[in-house]
Amino acid sequence: MRWLARKLRALDLSLLLRVSAVLTLLALGLMVWSMVQPTPLPVMLAMSVGQGLGTLAFALYGYAVIADVLRIRRARRAAESMVDLPADAAPAEGQP
Numbered sequence: 001m002r003w004l005a006r007k008l009r010a011l012d013l014s015l016l017l018r019v020s021a022v023l024t025l026l027a028l029g030l031m032v033w034s035m036v037q038p039t040p041l042p043v044m045l046a047m048s049v050g051q052g053l054g055t056l057a058f059a060l061y062g063y064a065v066i067a068d069v070l071r072i073r074r075a076r077r078a079a080e081s082m083v084d085l086p087a088d089a090a091p092a093e094g095q096p
Helices: 002-010 013-036 040-083
Strands: none
Touching: 002 040, 013 040
């Protein structure tokens, strides 16, 4: 499970959102097909493959949203900690 988390962290969030959108459209297409042609094959595909694709798309979208919120919170905390430094904590001129 950790290898999956490392792989997801390495991916760009906009790529995850695009993949999520494509999977959602594929799942929606299967669902519509099963409504237009209500024979056993389209219905079974919509109920199994369509649901799996939709669930995966939702999971990718949820991961992208949570990762983005956490990134923003980390950046905000870092910015606040830089502002809250006391004056004597800053190095004097000429000192490393």
